[in-house]
Amino acid sequence: MQQQVKNTIPVYDICSLADTRHLREDITAEGLAHYLQRQKDLRFPHRHSFYHLVYFTEGSGKHSIDFETFRVEPGQVYFMIPGQVHSWHFEGRIDGYVINFSEQLMHSFLKEGQYLEQFPFFSGIAAEGVVTLGDARMEVEQLLARVVAEAAGDAPMAGEMIRIYLLSIFITVLRDMPVQDKKQAPGHSHLLLRNFRKLVEQYYAAKRLPKEYAAMLYITPNHLNALCNDLLGRSAGEVIRDRVLLEAKRLLVGHGISVAEIAWQLNFSDNSYFTKFFKKYTGMTPEQFRARPESEK
Secondary structure (H helix, E strand, O other): OOOOOOOOOOEEOHHHHOOOOOOOOOEEEEEHHHHHHHOHHHHOOEEEOOEEEEEEEEEEEEEEEOOEEEEOOOOEEEEEOOOOEEEEEEEEEEEEEEEEEOHHHHHOOOOOOOHHHHOHHHOOOHHHHEEEOOOOHHHHHHHHHHHHHHHHOOOOOHHHHHHHHHHHHHHHHHHHOOHHHOOOOOOHHHHHHHHHHHHHHHHOOOOOOHHHHHHHHOOOHHHHHHHHHHHHOOOHHHHHHHHHHHHHHHHHOOOOOOHHHHHHHOOOOOHHHHHHHHHHHHOOOHHHHHOOOHHHO
């Protein structure tokens, strides 16, 4: 039986981050400077229960998503899915737009319930969720401003307009991305990869072997490895291993859970084996990772 992994990192829902002028339950949209002024504690590692979009028009500093750090610059847009851990350390004046929306917002609007999964920046992989805009920058900024205006008002069918603008943003960003970054274009191989990643997300704590996932996908382990190497530049085993490491890091930055309990939750035979595994792939012990300053997490 798969262990239930305990969450020890603060999780915020949309209502907890909304300001007093908020009119909707499924989306908030506002200027980034105002948002940061209200939510000063969010610079520490935390999760969201919703989709999170941040666009920078000015500013610098660092933004960490699932322990990968990115340098902030104007024209960047960050896409995050529910459950990802992020924190920031900004410098100077920061402005732009921030949009938080629930999973239900788009699902109730679109016939295809998994519509957002076709966009590569909603893969849940940190590096794939950071896009620096080129020619589409002005168009995206105009669309973001319209979302903010609709979310703050009470015009008829505002919800439908918000959804239309959001879809326009997603499609415009996708078209602006370099061709090599559009990894989830329609096709059987990309569908297989998407399904593999979904299975890993569900079973990473219980199933560690590529052959177990290959069986669930009705393909051979060699086919699965070739697929991952071709589309990701990594083996299937590395994809599984990296997901286990990610969850270990997420648990380590939380509070009230020991390293031994983390090892148990992630189905390691003992604490020693978990420590050796973690150090082999990160270069530090779990205790050393946990003791790092907040600015390095």
